[in-house]
Amino acid sequence: MIEINKVSKWYGSFQVLTDCTTQIAKGEVVVVCGPSGSGKSTLIKCVNGLEPIQQGNIAVNGTAINDPKTDLPKLRARVGMVFQHFELFPHMSIIKNLSIGQVKVLGRSEDEAHAKGMKLLERVGLKAHANKYPGEMSGGQQQRVAIARALSMDPICMLFDEPTSALDPEMINEVLDVMVELAHEGMTMMVVTHEMGFARKVANRVVFMDQGKIVEDAAKEEFFGQPRSERAQQFLSKILHH
Amino acid sequence: MFSNFDFGVIPLSLPFIWQGLLYSLKLTATAMTGGIILGTLLALARLSGGVVLGTISTFYVNTLRSIPLLMVILWFFFLIPIFTGSPMGAEKSAMITFTLFEAAFYAEIMRAGIQSVSRGQINAGYAIGMTYWQTMGHVILPQAFRNMLPVLLTQTIILFQDTSLVYAIGAKDLLKAAEITGKNYNRPVEMYIFSAVVYFAICFSLSMLVKHLNKRIAIIR
Numbered sequence: 035m036i037e038i039n040k041v042s043k044w045y046g047s048f049q050v051l052t053d054c055t056t057q058i059a060k061g062e063v064v065v066v067c068g069p070s071g072s073g074k075s076t077l078i079k080c081v082n083g084l085e086p087i088q089q090g091n092i093a094v095n096g097t098a099i100n101d102p103k104t105d106l107p108k109l110r111a112r113v114g115m116v117f118q119h120f121e122l123f124p125h126m127s128i129i130k131n132l133s134i135g136q137v138k139v140l141g142r143s144e145d146e147a148h149a150k151g152m153k154l155l156e157r158v159g160l161k162a163h164a165n166k167y168p169g170e171m172s173g174g175q176q177q178r179v180a181i182a183r184a185l186s187m188d189p190i191c192m193l194f195d196e197p198t199s200a201l202d203p204e205m206i207n208e209v210l211d212v213m214v215e216l217a218h219e220g221m222t223m224m225v226v227t228h229e230m231g232f233a234r235k236v237a238n239r240v241v242f243m244d245q246g247k248i249v250e251d252a253a254k255e256e257f258f259g260q261p262r263s264e265r266a267q268q269f270l271s272k273i274l275h276h
Numbered sequence: 277m278f279s280n281f282d283f284g285v286i287p288l289s290l291p292f293i294w295q296g297l298l299y300s301l302k303l304t305a306t307a308m309t310g311g312i313i314l315g316t317l318l319a320l321a322r323l324s325g326g327v328v329l330g331t332i333s334t335f336y337v338n339t340l341r342s343i344p345l346l347m348v349i350l351w352f353f354f355l356i357p358i359f360t361g362s363p364m365g366a367e368k369s370a371m372i373t374f375t376l377f378e379a380a381f382y383a384e385i386m387r388a389g390i391q392s393v394s395r396g397q398i399n400a401g402y403a404i405g406m407t408y409w410q411t412m413g414h415v416i417l418p419q420a421f422r423n424m425l426p427v428l429l430t431q432t433i434i435l436f437q438d439t440s441l442v443y444a445i446g447a448k449d450l451l452k453a454a455e456i457t458g459k460n461y462n463r464p465v466e467m468y469i470f471s472a473v474v475y476f477a478i479c480f481s482l483s484m485l486v487k488h489l490n491k492r493i494a495i496i497r
């Protein structure tokens with residue numbers, strides 16, 4: 035579903051990504067972790083072309099992201115993305131947040147989009163909040179809406195960039211629960227997170243990044259059992275004893 | 277001293293003054309609408325990162341912001357007939373001049389407004405498949421506009437005051453109407469005072485509105 039092949043990226047003369055290679059098969063859940071500044075956000079943003087790459091190639095569902103002929107907006111419409119800071123549209127009501135993409139990008143009718151939006155709100159347990167504005171909701175609620183917004187586009191895969199790291203601890207689980215449910219339904223997911231509980235529960239593989247390189251790319255059991263690299267071992271012991 | 281004044285001239289001159297005020301308001305509304313639209317395009321061009329568009333926009337904005345408005349009004353009025361061969365009415369000429377001039381100021385306000393919206397919002401628009409123009413139109417510009425509303429309005433108050441400069445090319449605005457009636461009835465001082473009061477009343481109410489908006493925006497944030 036997602037193929038990342040020998041990807042390198044520079045910001046000016048600073049190399050953020052070096053020769054990154056990994057694949058995510060349909061229905062697979064891959065957790066990406068690593069220390070701050072290691073390039074996790076950059077890598078995940080390259081997957082739907084929010085950041086350009088200078089070397090290598092990335093394909094989603096067989097479509098090359100870095101091919102100038104690719105209709106990027108069309109491809110992105112099918113790749114759901116959830117951000118660390120939610121990024122709901124603050125000037126729109128919750129239901130409008132869920133319908134705008136359906137109407138403007140997919141060309142659905144207002145009624146159809148509204149109905150689908152309400153169904154998704156129900157699913158994330160926020161049906162009663164449809165007419166509120168993002169600013170009136172807690173972080174956990176906003177992030178659930180953000181997941182619903184991504185789902186409103188009927189994505190073929192989902193990208194998450196630290197979806198719970200900006201949340202108060204008591205709200206983390208309500209968001210993780212939605213993600214676990216998605217994973218169980220067979221959604222293809224690439225998740226940047228340090229929630230190792232989530233990784234143990236649903237991940238198929240764990241990718242560990244350090245200084246722009248993929249240092250470890252292993253099955254979950256292998257990663258948590260005995261990571262090969264010393265950096266990953268140190269990192270794991272640090273966050274597990276936190 | 278006020279015993280020499282005869283404010284009885286005001287009711288007599290009202291219909292004519294009203295016509296002048298209408299033109300001043302129309303000029304303000306046109307220059308505001310056109311200026312904000314053109315200014316927003318200039319701001320987008322400047323922020324686009326494109327070398328050609330960025331340079332043109334920056335040059336336009338910086339140049340117009342460095343020339344006195346009165347000179348632009350005069351130039352435009354006297355130069356256009358040289359190029360087109362036929363004079364353009366003072367009223368129409370002023371409308372175009374003000375729109376082009378104010379665009380430079382609105383451009384800077386909109387640029388600050390666009391930059392006040394977080395980069396993540398652009399990514400959020402793109403991530404659900406929106407194009408550049410959709411993202412700007414539905415996500416970024418509404419927020420930029422809302423954040424900058426008090427500043428845009430303040431600029432519009434200044435614009436309304438500046439419309440009195442069209443007096444220099446003989447367009448019949450509020451000030452010109454006051455001058456003409458003042459001459460006709462031989463009561464120039466009374467009429468200048470009256471027009472000042474009208475300018476004041478309008479600008480003062482608008483600035484009260486700005487104050488109110490500032491408070492409301494502080495609450496939303």
Ligand SMILES: Nc1ncnc2c1ncn2[C@@H]1O[C@H](COP(=O)(O)OP(=O)(O)OP(=O)(O)O)[C@@H](O)[C@H]1O
Nearest residue numbers: 045048050068069070071072073074075076077196
């Ligand atoms: N727009 C940019 N311009 C220049 N450098 C950047 C830019 N964005 C990120 N970087 C740098 O690239 C490196 C990787 O950043 P990135 O955000 O991908 O890291 P991360 O692994 O997501 O870290 P975190 O855990 O803090 O989110 C960092 O050193 C960062 O400073």
Ligand SMILES: [Mg+2]
Nearest residue numbers: 074075076196
């Ligand atoms: Mg990050």
